[in-house]
Amino acid sequence: MDLSGAEELIEHLVEYYDRVAPKYDSWASGLHGRVAARLVEVAAPVRGEVVLDVGCGTGLVTHLLAHRVGVKGSVVGIDLSARMLDLARPGARPNTTFMAMAAEHMVFRAHRFDLITYGQSLPYLADPLASLEDAVRLLRPGGRVAVSLHRRSLQTEAQDLFYKVLGDLAVRHHLRVPDHSPERSAFGERENLPRFLSELGFEEIRLTEMVTGGRSRSPREWTELMAGSGPLPNTLMSILGPRLRAEFEVTLAEGMAELGDEAFRYHFAFIFAVGVLGS
Template sequence: MMRTSDPRISDPAEPIADFFDAFAALYDDWARGLHSRVASRLVTLSAPTPGEDCLDVGCGTGLVANAVASLVGPRGTVVGLDVAPGMLRRARDRSRSEGLRNTVFEHERVSHRLRFQDGLFDLVTLGTSLAFLGDPLAVLTEARRVLRDGGRIALSLRRRSLVTPAQEAFFGWLEELTAQHWRAIPRPQGSRSPLGEPQTLRRLLLEAGFGEPVTTMLATGSQMPSASAWIDHMTWSGPWPWALLTTLGPTERGRLEAALGREMERMGDEAFHYTDAFTFAVAPTA
């Protein structure tokens, strides 16, 4: 959950929706198509079959939902929910251009309840969306409720523990910048980082009423050529870095680049190295 005590933030989901709306045009191709690769792995692991009914929570541009829709075929259905209108627009456009008639995309902020009746779906997917939701455990419990017996949940989440020393140093820095900043930067209350750790995710899924999950991971990474390229990349790593880094004027940005360059120089071969790692889990209804 985001801080709500700050009167300037009227709805805790607003900064998240703003971030994803700004990201929508770049999202599918960002970082050499990272999101498309992660979504495609999730779809493969979730193994949709013809005639199944699916719910995709935090569907974004529809990378998962539309791929699932083509696998479940005309006898199956897919409902996609998202809080960011710009992401939803792309999901609908993709569906139309692929000639899919079995998808419905709805604007909805999911916090802890799902508005569907019990046992309506065969598959619930959450493609890197769980960490953004108000109460992740409550949403998983709801996902179990709306699934039929014999159904399954499939999720992907960023695995934060695999970040490099360069990323750790950079995000430590962002913490300091945030503390000094003139603007109250919206942040989740309590860290969501552990959610992508396989043991944490397993515990939550069992607690929510699912059976033993199968987990796997995908890790990729690269090295940035400069401080400027690094900051441009990290700007899109989440709502918090985006909200902070896009407020920097040219002078502040120049100072940050210079300081970052000096810090990275001290790291030798580790300089400007980053990883993007994801955990996937598929769990049956218990």
């Protein structure tokens, strides 16, 4: 897997997640919360289990896991964004701990966890495969990994246009923006995720999907939605300033006018995978 630019990416991502933390849970009418609920459903934690939630963010997945494992179980959420962790900690159940820790260097003892979850965090890690290899070390035999990922290939023409206009603007203004390698962007596609998991020794891999979509009521609503959809658009939008932002919005509106009915439509698609560690 090509991880070029990973170091640059990680600094950029922690800074990004610190910045968006206050708006994370409410983005797209609470879409992250709905994805978290589905992940916990497919992971199927049971009373008494010991669970690790990697890249826990504001704790959307962690809190649901804590409810499901009950007082005899426990959950640890780890993340590198201090602002995300600040939002996760208040209201945590007594069976829940949040720790500032990198997903690639998890300092836990081996074979301690029944279940490890990655709620939309895997593609954003500096080294996703190193983290999954570490997860294998931390799981007990027969333990499960449960992953949710954004599926990029299902985006609409309007979303393609948004990224193109933003990319062209960046090039015109000499901006160099860290980008995901194509392999990393394709992580969430149906054909790739089961392959990664089975190469790591996971069996009985089950996949499910969730697709949501809609149409923004105004260009401004659309831009806000897309700016919150990931680190790269958000970082670019945040450095544009009023004049370039206006230039961007005019070019985008012209392109949208040509899309007719497809203008300002969006899809956000997610894939969920659960695998059991073979002995």
